Amino acid sequence: MLDRSSLKNKASTILNATFVRPASFYLSGFSNIPHEKYYYVFLCFIYIMTVLGNSFLMSVIYLVKSLHTPKYMIVFNLALTDLCGSTALIPKVLDTFLFDRRYIVYEACLSYMFFVWIFAFVQSWTLVTMAYDRFIAICFPLRYHNIITKSAVASILLVVWVFSLSLLAAAAGLLDRLSFCGSLVIQSFFCDHGPLYRLACNDTSINYIIANLVLTVIMIIPLVVIALTYVCIAIALSRIASGVERLKALKTCTSHLILVALFFLPLVGTNLAVIISYIHPNARIFNSTLTHTIPALLNPIIYSLKTEEVLNSIRKLNKNNRKPLRTI
Structure with missing residues (x-):
């Protein structure tokens, strides 16, 4: 019979004849x-510039009272998730591959996947919430301030966070029921969900x-919702007689459309390539x-x-910092 110390030194914990939980993955x-x-x-x-850029944007939004609006609550939330997402991923990637520490403890691997x-x-x-903001602003301009309030945006973002936590916690919890009795090599640069669960026996x-x-809720549904909002926006803009007014309204959407393209195009491309071919x-x-980084x-x-309000706010902060102190 094995004593407790010898059990602790085993490479993996075997709970029963068919269940194997590894000590670590590679x-x-x-x-x-x-x-x-x-x-x-x-x-x-990229990580250093991401931290500086997002911290700067969050600081500007926090310090300038004119930016304390529902729209910039959404922008602040996006900057926060960008900062946290990069911090959850890149430092660990650098530690893993620059310093050749490729083994990761089982529990740490699940946490890694969850936070990324x-x-x-x-x-x-958050990009969907931005699309909703633009939809109301262009299609229902007279009712915008009644619909897009701070409390309404806070409620939407709270639902997003709670639902995200619940779904990803379920995904991580379901991984914990798997038995890993074969290869422990994860074919990825982090503990990705797909390459991880495919190792199970x-x-x-x-x-x-x-x-x-998760893929549907992260990629497909948001893209469909954003596409539908822009169809409605295009219809609303087509009814505007003045070309100048139409262009002015369209310019308010350009930053968001760029963000959507940057986030979704690589994600869609990678997953389509996996599904359609090799x-x-x-x-x-x-x-x-x-x-995950760009x-x-x-x-x-x-x-x-791209946003005039933010540029004006930066100039305002710069002027305030340059004002000489008054002498008594």
């Missing part, structure tokens, strides 16, 4: 790519269903890293440089 990352460390250095640069996808989920539905049908549900693991990892980097730049 993250494969890229395979057979020369000088791959330069790519991770590039990700490090929770912020991607919230980011997706027992029935993964529920995990397959939850994976499709995609090389290296290509999948490359696309996935850019999907939008978070560019979102604050787009909203700082």
Whole structure:
């Protein structure tokens, strides 16, 4: 009979004859790519700029009272999710591959997956909330301030966060019921849900269903909702007689459309390639890293440089900081 100390030193915990919980997983990352460390250095640069850009945008929104509006509550939430999402992913990726610490403890792996996808989920539905804001502003301009209130936006964002937490907690919880008796090598750069549950030895049908549900709720439904809102916006703009007014209204949507394209196009492209044909693991990892990092980097730049309200607020803060102190 084995004593307690020998049981603790086992590589994995075997709960019964058919259930094996590993002590750790191995993250494969890229395979057979020369000088791959330069790519991770590039990700490090992206992370630094993402933290600076999103922190700056959040600070401007917080400090300038004229930006304390429902619209910029949504922008603040997007910047927060960008910052948190990048922080959940990139530092661990750098630690894993730059310092060759590819083994990750079982519990840490599930937490890693949960936090990376929770912020991607919230980011997706924050873009939907932005589309709803633009839809009301253009299609119902006279009722905008009655519909898009701070309490209404706060309620929408709260529902997004609660639903995201619930769905991703369910996905992580269902992974915990799986038995991993074969390969422990995750063919990804982080503990991604799909590559992780496919390693299991027992029935993964529920995990397959939850994976499709998460994909539908993160990618398909938001894209359909955003597309429908812009169809309504296009119809509303076609009824505006003045071309100048039409162009002015359209300009208020450009920043949002750029954000939508940056977030969804790589995500849709990668998943379509997986479903329709074969995609090389290296290509999948490359696309996935850019999907999780580039939008978070560019979102604050787009909203700082494309939005006149934010530019004016930055100028106002700059002028206030340059004012000389009065002497008594």
